Amino acid sequence: MRTIIAAAAVVLVLVAQGATGVAQTGAPAAGGGAAAPDIENGRKVFAFGNTSCSNCHGNGAIGGFGPDLAGHGIPLARAAQAIRRPIWRMPAFDNTQVTDKEIADMVAYWNSLPQTEKLGNWRTPFPKDPEEGQLLAVQYGCTQCHGNTLDTPRHGQGEVDGDFAWFKHQVYEHSKAQPEQWAMLDRENAPSSTPGPGRVRMGNFDTKRLPEETLKKIYDWAVLDLGKLVPISARVAVAPGTGGTTYTVDVANGAVPNKGLTAEDVTISMIVPAGMKVVSNTGNGYQGVKKQGNNDVASWKVAKFVPRQREKFSVTLSGAATTANEVPRGTIAWAKPTAKEDAEVNFSAPRPGGRGGAPAGD
Ligand code: HEC
Numbered sequence: 001m002r003t004i005i006a007a008a009a010v011v012l013v014l015v016a017q018g019a020t021g022v023a024q025t026g027a028p029a030a031g032g033g034a035a036a037p038d039i040e041n042g043r044k045v046f047a048f049g050n051t052s053c054s055n056c057h058g059n060g061a062i063g064g065f066g067p068d069l070a071g072h073g074i075p076l077a078r079a080a081q082a083i084r085r086p087i088w089r090m091p092a093f094d095n096t097q098v099t100d101k102e103i104a105d106m107v108a109y110w111n112s113l114p115q116t117e118k119l120g121n122w123r124t125p126f127p128k129d130p131e132e133g134q135l136l137a138v139q140y141g142c143t144q145c146h147g148n149t150l151d152t153p154r155h156g157q158g159e160v161d162g163d164f165a166w167f168k169h170q171v172y173e174h175s176k177a178q179p180e181q182w183a184m185l186d187r188e189n190a191p192s193s194t195p196g197p198g199r200v201r202m203g204n205f206d207t208k209r210l211p212e213e214t215l216k217k218i219y220d221w222a223v224l225d226l227g228k229l230v231p232i233s234a235r236v237a238v239a240p241g242t243g244g245t246t247y248t249v250d251v252a253n254g255a256v257p258n259k260g261l262t263a264e265d266v267t268i269s270m271i272v273p274a275g276m277k278v279v280s281n282t283g284n285g286y287q288g289v290k291k292q293g294n295n296d297v298a299s300w301k302v303a304k305f306v307p308r309q310r311e312k313f314s315v316t317l318s319g320a321a322t323t324a325n326e327v328p329r330g331t332i333a334w335a336k337p338t339a340k341e342d343a344e345v346n347f348s349a350p351r352p353g354g355r356g357g358a359p360a361g362d
């Protein structure tokens with residue numbers, strides 16, 4: 001549920017260059033004329049860059065799934081080669097994703113750091129008893145960025161109901177394929193679960209390092225076995241009023257019309273915080289409030305949510321949430337298509353006085 005998706009992103013790229021010796025702080029790039037590397041920019045590109053390098057190499061380049069890069073005096077040419085044409089499990093980042101200048105800045109940043117004494121942990125811990133497809137996704141680094149159930153790739157799949165040809169294109173030619181898909185989405189009108197548009201953050205995997213038969217096993221496990229995910233998202237708006245506080249859940253299916261998935265038999269459920277009552281409601285298919293365990297739950301049932309469908313469902317509650325624990329929260333679930341993981345979308349109202357309203361899901 002976490003994953004890269006939470007952060008908004010941006011990005012770019014570079015090219016291998018024969019120069020060496022640009023590693024020291026402030027040293028001019030070999031060959032003359034090139035700007036001196038900027039350590040502070042290197043730190044930013046590495047930490048917040050759109051490339052997610054730190055997902056594998058750790059915050060502060062102390063290592064994780066990938067090796068530690070801090071304080072090894074890695075020469076620029078070797079780094080550029082590793083980034084443009086990786087050795088094995090790391091995807092290749094092209095210069096639309098990270099520029100030559102940004103590589104030089106990152107190298108200067110790593111080389112300005114002391115060596116790591118204690119290697120960092122993996123960002124996504126090793127899953128329990130992985131079956132073959134999941135184990136391969138772990139070994140090729142997919143789970144470091146996508147979590148152990150690959151929810152982002154499965155949402156992207158649902159946007160266009162992509163088959164294995166789609167999956168291959170996304171993995172092997174990602175820096176081209178992702179902008180093609182973004183161009184089909186209506187981001188203004190349907191808050192989508194995937195990031196962008198901006199710079200593409202995932203690199204391109206090579207068929208020599210990640211053979212098609214191996215990728216097929218990852219696809220069979222993630223998409224066919226765990227299941228397709230309809231890209232449903234929700235946002236909650238709060239409006240205080242004289243008769244109570246109105247909480248409106250804005251639900252959208254971000255899939256591409258005539259291509260993407262439809263959710264069928266959809267239930268939207270919202271927990272009514274203790275001590276509050278539903279004064280009024282809006283939205284199709286309101287089912288009233290029922291006890292579920294210890295909670296009072298208001299719900300709506302909708303026959304289907306087709307691509308680009310967007311509907312609002314609201315309740316006006318007596319009283320108002322005054323602490324973060326009290327804000328109404330809930331889930332959206334559907335009967336078809338089924339999924340073994342990440343099958344429900346969670347939402348929660350903004351915290352009093354805070355930001356929020358974004359989906360709790362990825
Ligand atoms: C999926 C995890 C992953 C991501 C993301 C990743 N790397 Fe790597 N990186 C690795 C692994 C693993 C290696 C070791 C070689 C291999 O298996 O490909 C490596 C090797 C390297 C090396 C070579 C180190 C040396 O000593 O020669 C450099 C430099 C490097 N990565 C930089 C980056 C940068 C910069 C980014 C972001 C643009 C990045 N990596 C993103 C996993 C990753």
Ligand code: HEC
Pocket residue numbers: 004009051052053055091137140141142143144145146152153154155156157167170171178181194195196199200201202203205210218
């Ligand atoms: C460096 C982090 C990273 C790694 C490693 C990574 N991905 Fe991604 N992937 C992303 C991000 C971020 C996106 C969303 C688009 C973007 O910015 O690139 C994405 C998008 C995708 C998509 C397209 C989803 C869509 O919305 O259309 C697929 C499919 C995918 N990844 C599969 C994989 C597989 C399979 C692996 C392992 C072989 C993998 N990814 C490894 C970060 C990563």
